[in-house]
Amino acid sequence: MTMKVGRLHRIRLGNEEVSYLLRRSPRRRTVGLKIDHTGLTVSVPARTPQRAWESILLEKSGWVLDKLEAMRARSVPAFNWRDGEWLPFLGSPIELVVEHGTPRARPALGDGQLRVALPDPSDTAALETRIVQWYRREALEFFQHRVALYARQLGVSVSRLGLSSARTRWGSCTSGGSIRLNWRLIKAPPSIIDYVVIHELAHLVELNHSPSFWQIVAQLCPEYAVQRALLKEQGAHYHRF
Numbered sequence: 001m002t003m004k005v006g007r008l009h010r011i012r013l014g015n016e017e018v019s020y021l022l023r024r025s026p027r028r029r030t031v032g033l034k035i036d037h038t039g040l041t042v043s044v045p046a047r048t049p050q051r052a053w054e055s056i057l058l059e060k061s062g063w064v065l066d067k068l069e070a071m072r073a074r075s076v077p078a079f080n081w082r083d084g085e086w087l088p089f090l091g092s093p094i095e096l097v098v099e100h101g102t103p104r105a106r107p108a109l110g111d112g113q114l115r116v117a118l119p120d121p122s123d124t125a126a127l128e129t130r131i132v133q134w135y136r137r138e139a140l141e142f143f144q145h146r147v148a149l150y151a152r153q154l155g156v157s158v159s160r161l162g163l164s165s166a167r168t169r170w171g172s173c174t175s176g177g178s179i180r181l182n183w184r185l186i187k188a189p190p191s192i193i194d195y196v197v198i199h200e201l202a203h204l205v206e207l208n209h210s211p212s213f214w215q216i217v218a219q220l221c222p223e224y225a226v227q228r229a230l231l232k233e234q235g236a237h238y239h240r241f
């Protein structure tokens with residue numbers, strides 16, 4: 001993916017926090033909105049004040065949200081459960097190798113490959129079950145380490161850590177200190193996982209999204225706005241399976 005030049009901004013449109021890239025151009029005369037597979041880009045004439053393009057975004061929020069949703073859905077092809085496919089894991093692709101044989105205790109990861117043995121390698125349902133089980137185990141183990149690390153730094157205690165598979169949420173927490181993280185997050189780079197972990201842990205201090213909440217998040221994750229935008233952008237890919 002090529003990086004676009006510009007600054008990342010955020011705005012609340014309806015129920016959604018939308019990240020967008022702002023580009024200032026001396027040659028532009030009007031504010032332009034563009035939505036493609038990388039998300040929303042707002043191009044403005046050189047000295048446009050923020051409230052000017054923000055009011056346009058708010059006015060066109062219905063259109064922007066529909067278009068973003070359609071773009072996310074369209075850009076994600078269905079996943080094929082078969083040998084040779086690429087699986088996302090901690091931000092890197094690993095190759096799925098399906099072998100004929102008695103199932104091992106667990107699929108084995110090494111040399112950029114995940115090897116899975118099945119009595120019938122063409123049994124896609126069995127393959128999916130075994131891989132998802134593997135992901136969930138890896139996820140829980142990884143999350144436990146990160147939650148312990150950041151809970152210590154924030155001085156909060158977590159009563160319970162569990163996995164979720166919610167379609168729309170990456171994490172949740174209760175005032176009692178129980179945290180749930182989506183197992184699919186293990187597909188994302190550690191920097192994104194850390195952001196979600198820190199976000200949920202910060203809720204144990206501030207159970208809202210107030211400026212003081214974001215200050216706590218920023219202490220441990222100064223780049224949180226970037227990680228948040230990346231998760232929004234790539235989230236649909238993590239939901240392929």
Ligand SMILES: [Zn+2]
Pocket residue numbers: 199203208209
């Ligand atoms: Zn939150």
